Amino acid sequence: xxxxxxxxxxxxxxxxxxxxxxxxxxxxxxxxxxxxxxxxxxxxxxxxxxxxxxxxxxxxxxxxxxxxxxxxxxxxxxxxxxxxxxxxxxxxxxxxxxxxxxxxxxxxxxxxxxxxxxxxxxxxxxxxxxxxxxxxxxxxxxxxx
Numbered sequence: 104x105x106x107x108x109x110x111x112x113x114x115x116x117x118x119x120x121x122x123x124x125x126x127x128x129x130x131x132x133x134x135x136x137x138x139x140x141x142x143x144x145x146x147x148x149x150x151x152x153x154x155x156x157x158x159x160x161x162x163x164x165x166x167x168x169x170x171x172x173x174x175x176x177x178x179x180x181x182x183x184x185x186x187x188x189x190x191x192x193x194x195x196x197x198x199x200x201x202x203x204x205x206x207x208x209x210x211x212x213x214x215x216x217x218x219x220x221x222x223x224x225x226x227x228x229x230x231x232x233x234x235x236x237x238x239x240x241x242x243x244x245x246x247x248x
Contacts, residue, residue, distance in 0.1 A: 104245070107141040107206045109199075109216040110149040112235060117154075117164045117172055125235040129215070132242055138213075140181035143205045147173060147182060183209055196220040206230055213238065 108116075115126040116133070133140060154160045154169060176182050186204040193203045199221050206214045206228065213231045215238045216222060225232040233241060 104138045104213070105141050105209065105211040106138045106238070107143075107202065107209070107211045107214045108146075109202055109214070109218060109221065110146050110153060111217045112215050113142065113146065113150050113172075114153060114160065114164070115217070115235070117168060118160075125239045128239045128242070129235055136179075137242060140176055140179055141183055141205070141209050141211050142176055142181050143183055143185045143201065145185040145201050145205075147176075194220050194224055203228065213241070 116130045119126045119130050132138060151169065154164050186201060186208050193200050199218060202214060202221060203224065211230050213233055215233050215235060217235060222232060222234055
C-alpha cells in the first residue's frame with residue numbers, strides 16, 4: 104500500500120514520543136513496513152525549512168535526527184521526485200496542490216495529512232485522503248482482514 108505523507112505528518116513523527124497516539128502508531132507502522140511511504144522532494148524541503156525556521160521545532164528536532172529520518176525514507180525508496188506537471192488550482196490553498204499532483208503521479212492508495220485544506224478535498228480523487236487518526240483506523244481495518 105503506497106501512502107503519501109505530507110510535511111506536517113512527517114514533522115509530527117519526528118516529534119512523537121512513546122505512548123499511544125495516531126502519530127506514534129503511524130511511526131511504528133512505517134518502521135515495520137506496513138505501508139510504503141511516498142514523500143516528494145518538495146515535502147522534504149518543506150519539512151527541513153519548517154524545522155530550520157521555527158524555533159519550537161529547531162529545539163526539538165536535532166539535525167542528526169532529521170538526517171536519519173530522511174535516510175530511512177530514502178532506504179525505503181520513499182522519496183520521489185517532485186512533479187513537473189503544470190500546477191492546477193485543485194485545493195483551497197494552491198501551495199498544497201503539489202501533494203495532489205504527486206499522489207496522482209505516483210498512484211498512491213492514500214494521502215495522509217493534518218492540513219484542513221487537503222482534507223477538504225477528500226472524495227475528489229481516486230485515492231483516499233485521510234487525517235492521521237483516520238489512517239490509523241484504516242490500518243487497523245486492513246490488519247483485521
